[in-house]
Amino acid sequence: MNPLLIALAGNPNSGKTSLFNAITGSKQHVGNWPGKTIAKKEGEFQHRGYDIKIVDLPGIYSMSAFSPEEVIARDFIVQEKPDIVITVLDAANLERNLYLAVQVLEMNVPVVIALNMSDIAEAKNIQIEREGLSQALSVPVIRTVARKEEGTRDLIDAIVDTANQTLL
Amino acid sequence: MLYQVLHEIEKADGSITLNDLSIKLGVDRNALEGMLQFWVQKGRIQDDSTTCDDVVCSCGPSFISSVDCTFIAKMPKTYSVRTQNEQKEKGN
Amino acid sequence: MSIIETALQKKLSFKIDYGEELEEQINQLVDEIAQRPVIAEQFPHRWLAIKLLEEDRDIQIKLLALKDGASLIKVAQKSIELLKSVQGDDLDIQIADRRYRWINQLVNSTVQRPLDDKRAFTDRFDQIVTHRYLGIPIFFIVMWIVFKLTADVSAPYIDWIDGVITGPIGNMIVAILNTLGLRDSWVSSLFVDGIVAGVGGVLVFVPVLTFLYLALAVLEDTGYMARGAYVMDRVMGKIGLHGKSFLPMLVGFGCTVPAFYSTRTLENEKDRILTGLLVPFMSCGARLPVYILFSAIFFPRYAGTAVFSMYLLGILTAIGLGIILRKTVFKNKEQSALIIELPPYRAPNVKTVWLYIKERVGTFLKNAWTIIMATSIVLWLLLAIPVNGQGSFAETDVDHSVFATVNRVVAPILKPLGFGNWQASGSLITGFLAKEVVVSTMAQIYTTDVLETNAESNGFLQEIGEIIFTFWGATVDTLKSLPLIVGVDLFEEEVETEPTNLMNAIYASFDASSGGHGVFAGLAFMVFVLIYTPCVVAVAAERQELGTKWMWVSMVGQLVLAWIMALAVFQGGKLLFG
Numbered sequence: 001m002n003p004l005l006i007a008l009a010g011n012p013n014s015g016k017t018s019l020f021n022a023i024t025g026s027k028q029h030v031g032n033w034p035g036k037t038i039a040k041k042e043g044e045f046q047h048r049g050y051d052i053k054i055v056d057l058p059g060i061y062s063m064s065a066f067s068p069e070e071v072i073a074r075d076f077i078v079q080e081k082p083d084i085v086i087t088v089l090d091a092a093n094l095e096r097n098l099y100l101a102v103q104v105l106e107m108n109v110p111v112v113i114a115l116n117m118s119d120i121a122e123a124k125n126i127q128i129e130r131e132g133l134s135q136a137l138s139v140p141v142i143r144t145v146a147r148k149e150e151g152t153r154d155l156i157d158a159i160v161d162t163a164n165q166t167l168l
Numbered sequence: 169m170l171y172q173v174l175h176e177i178e179k180a181d182g183s184i185t186l187n188d189l190s191i192k193l194g195v196d197r198n199a200l201e202g203m204l205q206f207w208v209q210k211g212r213i214q215d216d217s218t219t220c221d222d223v224v225c226s227c228g229p230s231f232i233s234s235v236d237c238t239f240i241a242k243m244p245k246t247y248s249v250r251t252q253n254e255q256k257e258k259g260n
Numbered sequence: 261m262s263i264i265e266t267a268l269q270k271k272l273s274f275k276i277d278y279g280e281e282l283e284e285q286i287n288q289l290v291d292e293i294a295q296r297p298v299i300a301e302q303f304p305h306r307w308l309a310i311k312l313l314e315e316d317r318d319i320q321i322k323l324l325a326l327k328d329g330a331s332l333i334k335v336a337q338k339s340i341e342l343l344k345s346v347q348g349d350d351l352d353i354q355i356a357d358r359r360y361r362w363i364n365q366l367v368n369s370t371v372q373r374p375l376d377d378k379r380a381f382t383d384r385f386d387q388i389v390t391h392r393y394l395g396i397p398i399f400f401i402v403m404w405i406v407f408k409l410t411a412d413v414s415a416p417y418i419d420w421i422d423g424v425i426t427g428p429i430g431n432m433i434v435a436i437l438n439t440l441g442l443r444d445s446w447v448s449s450l451f452v453d454g455i456v457a458g459v460g461g462v463l464v465f466v467p468v469l470t471f472l473y474l475a476l477a478v479l480e481d482t483g484y485m486a487r488g489a490y491v492m493d494r495v496m497g498k499i500g501l502h503g504k505s506f507l508p509m510l511v512g513f514g515c516t517v518p519a520f521y522s523t524r525t526l527e528n529e530k531d532r533i534l535t536g537l538l539v540p541f542m543s544c545g546a547r548l549p550v551y552i553l554f555s556a557i558f559f560p561r562y563a564g565t566a567v568f569s570m571y572l573l574g575i576l577t578a579i580g581l582g583i584i585l586r587k588t589v590f591k592n593k594e595q596s597a598l599i600i601e602l603p604p605y606r607a608p609n610v611k612t613v614w615l616y617i618k619e620r621v622g623t624f625l626k627n628a629w630t631i632i633m634a635t636s637i638v639l640w641l642l643l644a645i646p647v648n649g650q651g652s653f654a655e656t657d658v659d660h661s662v663f664a665t666v667n668r669v670v671a672p673i674l675k676p677l678g679f680g681n682w683q684a685s686g687s688l689i690t691g692f693l694a695k696e697v698v699v700s701t702m703a704q705i706y707t708t709d710v711l712e713t714n715a716e717s718n719g720f721l722q723e724i725g726e727i728i729f730t731f732w733g734a735t736v737d738t739l740k741s742l743p744l745i746v747g748v749d750l751f752e753e754e755v756e757t758e759p760t761n762l763m764n765a766i767y768a769s770f771d772a773s774s775g776g777h778g779v780f781a782g783l784a785f786m787v788f789v790l791i792y793t794p795c796v797v798a799v800a801a802e803r804q805e806l807g808t809k810w811m812w813v814s815m816v817g818q819l820v821l822a823w824i825m826a827l828a829v830f831q832g833g834k835l836l837f838g
Contacts, residue, residue: 061202061205062206064314064316064352065316065317065319066209071318078302078303078304093196093198093199094367094371095195095196095198095199095363095364095367095371096196096199096201096202098363098366098367099199099202099360099363102274102276102359102362103359105274106274106275106276106304106306106307106310107304107307108274108304108305108307109304124373125373125374126371126372126373126374128370128371129371132369132370133366133370136366136369138274139274169357169361169364170353170356170357170360171353177597177599178597180597181497181597182497182498183490183493183494183497183597183598183599183600184597184598184599184600185386185390185490185599185600185601185602186599186600186601186602187383187602189599194364196367196373199360199363199364203360204599206356210350210352210353216504216525244486244490244600244601244602245601246503246504246598246599246600246601247598247601248503248504248597248598248599249597249598249599
């Protein structure tokens with residue numbers, strides 16, 4: 001079993017916590033970020049020969065240093081060098097959410113984008129060309145609805161595919 | 169984009185609604201709020217909901233239900249552009 | 261590096277083009293970073309270069325702890341200075357600006373979003389109600405309908421409360437006093453002429469306030485008020501008032517006291533004082549009983565319109581005065597712009613509306629049992645004490661009371677305004693305690709026999725029955741009037757209600773003091789009440805917020821302005837229509 005470290009980044013209210021729960025199920029444990037009172041959630045599971053550990057980063061809008069949450073998130077990516085960062089985007093508020101995604105991408109880590117709350121966006125008749133988005137950002141973009149556990153399997157598959165490409 | 173936001177506000181000469189701004193710039197309302205928040209962090213714009221006083225109780229969108237409030241109308245959420253002088257005073 | 265690895269590296273290196281000048285410095289810094297192995301190993305190179313140009317504090321601190329970190333910061337500083345001299349602004353703004361532009365282009369090419377229905381409705385509706393030219397008339401029409409509805413719907417209930425107080429409740433009080441053997445004593449007079457007349461005279465206006473606040477709360481909760489605020493804000497802007505002045509102004513329609521406190525949201529002192537000086541002209545709820553009473557007396561057919569025009573006059577006065585003060589005392593330079601977030605329209609929430617009415621009407625009732633009750637008792641005393649031995653205590657004609665004698669001194673000043681009698685001057689002076697007191701004072705002065713002191717109570721149950729029966733009658737009257745209000749009849753004349761003794765007495769008194777021009781005197785009195793010094797609590801708040809000097813300026817100014825405007829109304833009316 002190959003170990004794989006995954007970080008989960010996203011705006012507050014992007015459904016990041018729901019996605020974290022949907023992926024990890026009941027195998028989670030909650031602690032604090034070192035020296036901070038901000039909660040740190042971790043979960044573990046296995047998939048297609050990988051021993052996957054996933055860390056939920058604080059909900060943030062940007063990777064600047066305006067808040068301790070932002071510093072925690074980027075320090076984790078820089079220092080722990082996760083194998084993949086899942087960036088959760090609220091599909092109904094894509095333009096704002098992309099601001100964070102772009103900054104994660106600039107950190108030169110492998111990224112998989114979860115286009116979450118897609119059902120809400122679809123209900124509002126917002127049409128997103130996932131293919132075009134994926135090409136422009138050069139990362140996989142997966143449709144998810146975390147609350148209904150839709151697309152979580154696709155997301156995990158995409159993580160493993162990306163891992164296979166970049167690590168082997 | 170950020171500069172266009174400031175430019176449109178100045179062009180409005182007075183006040184402008186977030187909605188008009190969003191239409192004029194072709195930017196999603198939510199994204200626009202993000203941009204305004206950036207300017208707030210840079211000290212060029214002030215988020216008025218963060219400066220309000222307890223006595224005034226104009227904070228938050230639902231103060232109407234607060235017992236001590238004798239307001240006839242609640243203030244919509246506003247941002248104000250800081251003048252050059254104000255920026256200097258606040259030392260931002 | 262193998263071919264595959266290079267391809268992967270290329271695939272991974274996502275880049276936003278920050279423009280030639282920035283890119284040049286970024287590339288230089290990336291080279292510098294590559295020369296420093298300790299740093300190069302820890303950070304993504306391009307990312308670090310960008311963070312250095314952004315002058316990110318946290319990164320700077322982290323670098324200083326590393327080998328060659330200080331020298332890297334120094335190199336970066338040169339790039340920053342170079343770029344700043346060209347761009348003239350902080351680089352993190354430049355960088356964020358480029359990011360946002362990049363994202364905006366991406367979204368425009370990959371996302372199609374129709375306006376969702378709720379938003380589309382709000383947007384289309386807003387285009388009309390916040391229209392540059394239509395917005396203001398629409399706002400005033402909406403407010404006029406509010407006052408019209410308030411006046412029409414509440415009228416039957418006012419009569420009902422009046423009937424209950426002077427009928428069943430009054431009878432009961434009289435019966436109790438009689439049973440206690442106090443018939444025709446000074447105690448009886450205190451209750452009947454003092455408390456029942458005074459407090460009761462104010463309580464009859466509870467329905468008006470209830471319906472007014474109901475209408476305003478509904479407008480507020482649906483989201484229209486925010487539009488009204490926005491529309492009025494543009495007017496404020498035109499006369500050079502700060503955009504944030506509209507909050508205190510709107511608050512002023514409820515009560516002047518919190519309006520003064522809310523001027524604190526204005527940071528600039530000049531803006532704050534100017535707004536504070538104008539706030540009292542926004543007619544507060546306590547002045548409404550005066551308008552309602554006087555409109556019913558002098559303009560029975562156009563009561564709603566008359567009340568509304570008082571509010572309008574207050575706004576116009578504030579605007580006019582604002583322009584003058586801005587051009588003279590409070591010359592201002594730069595005005596800061598305001599971005600307003602208008603909430604989407606929604607159905608009003610019953611609970612929110614209820615809480616709002618409860619709060620506002622509750623305050624009014626609390627005032628009735630405290631301030632009004634106390635002043636009624638004191639006033640009764642002043643009206644009961646005779647001067648020059650004319651009659652004895654509580655037996656004297658009010659004309660010979662201490663109150664009348666003292667206020668006769670002031671009355672001549674008001675003569676040119678058409679209400680130069682002690683009753684009017686006395687009411688205005690006591691009105692300084694609270695504006696509703698103007699009404700309660702008049703009720704006490706003019707109606708010396710509200711109740712039949714000899715009346716026997718009809719029995720408790722029968723009285724309760726009558727209260728309920730008459731309430732039902734009032735409700736039916738209101739319901740009957742509703743289809744008329746909603747329909748074309750909104751614009752028709754109102755049905756005259758039977759004038760009460762109090763109304764007749766006031767009419768006669770004003771007619772006498774104005775030499776037969778009672779209508780103009782009544783209107784002048786309404787204008788005076790609108791403009792003159794607000795209540796003592798408001799003045800205290802004013803002193804706290806604006807300082808003692810401005811408090812005095814404001815108080816004297818308001819008195820003078822009230823006098824001039826009432827004079828213009830009375831003399832002008834006489835000249836044009838007399």
